[in-house]
Amino acid sequence: MTPLLRQVLSQVGGADPRINEVVTALITHLHAFVEEVRPTEEEWTAGLGFLIETGRMCTPERDEFVLLSDMLGLTSAVDDVNHEGPEGMTPSSVQGPFHSPAPARELGDWISHGPERDRAVPAVVHGRVTDCDGVPLAGAKVELWQASDAGLYDSQDEAQEPGNLRGLFTADADGRYWFRTIRPSSYPVPTDGTAGRLLHAIGRHPMRPAHLHYRVTAPGHRPLTTHVFLAGDPYLGSDAAFAVKEELIREARPRTGGWGMDGPYEEIEFDVRLVPLRPPPGVPPSARQP
Ligand SMILES: [Fe+2]
Known part of the structure; x- marks a missing residue:
């Protein structure tokens, strides 16, 4: 575990233990992803832009995030x-x-x-x-x-x-x-x-x-x-x-x-x-x- 990850995880301590568990795992996996992929700053900004655009496409009739979840096999x-x-x-x-x-x-x-x-x-x-x-x-x-x-x-x-x-x-x-x-x-x-x-x-x-x-x-x-x-x-x-x-x-x-x-x-x-x-x-x- 990197010192940075240790520091970020040390700040997790809300009232709901399940939320703490989920967020701790999410942060840990995302940091591992960055360590493995070593994205450039341009790539990271492009990735965030992709998520922002996905959110902006969502309406009551169409949920692009659900589609994205389906397409990545996560819903299954x-x-x-x-x-x-x-x-x-x-x-x-x-x-x-x-x-x-x-x-x-x-x-x-x-x-x-x-x-x-x-x-x-x-x-x-x-x-x-x-x-x-x-x-x-x-x-x-x-x-x-x-x-x-x-x-x-x-x-x-x-x-x-x-x-x-x-x-x-x-x-x-x-x-x-x-x-x-x-x-x-x-x-x-x-x-x-x-x-x-x-x-x-x-x-x-x-x-x-x-x-x-x-x-x-x-x-x-x-x-x-x-x-x-x-x-x-x-x-x-x-x-x-x-x-x-x-x-x-x-x-x-x-x-x-x-x-x-x-x-x-x-x-x-x-x-x-x-x-x-x-x-x-x-x-x-x-x-x-x-
Ligand atoms: Fe269908």
Whole structure:
């Protein structure tokens, strides 16, 4: 430890021990970074300017810092350390920037009501929500949001009404859910800001593999935010947000007939296994919330 670092750390001593711990680690790592990289003063000023510009780009509709965190794999790293659990649980994955409350829909409803419905490959998505032992969670809430075949969410696309390609479903008595939609496409994250400039500078593409976003909740169980990715997508191995997990990849199988569909379509099956919440200390298992 350098004398300078020792002096800086000696000044950390606030009332909140967790803040002291976090700030001490942050200062220590940043000083190590400077020791290792030995930036010129021009480089350091340019780095600070990059962060200042990132902050200035942030609005209620767009958060460039979140995008930067996603692009550096940090959002996924934080997700990983916060959502460990038993074998068999469905892994979590980052929420991403395009969530907004979905309209409630009936099982089997279409969530695609825009012009994409005439262009894209139709799809039926279904599955079952259970706990990690396979016990069905009747009445679980399954919230979905996805991009169109053009890779755009409703909030990015004037051709889509708000709420298009979104839906909030209630699983039936057997934990089953299903809905009809279109096949999502891979899409680029916004590249007109500092995060995009960084991707370009380090020779990375901005693409995310085709996916559906899920948020699943059931009383007495840990809420789950995750993705389902489509097998065969060329960007599965290089997701710009580093959100892909092997267990979340599903085949979109070509089908004809069934599920109330007229012509050919693709079937995507995705079962969700939620982790039971631990009862508070001193509460016997039988007193758990159902
Ligand atoms: Fe997305």
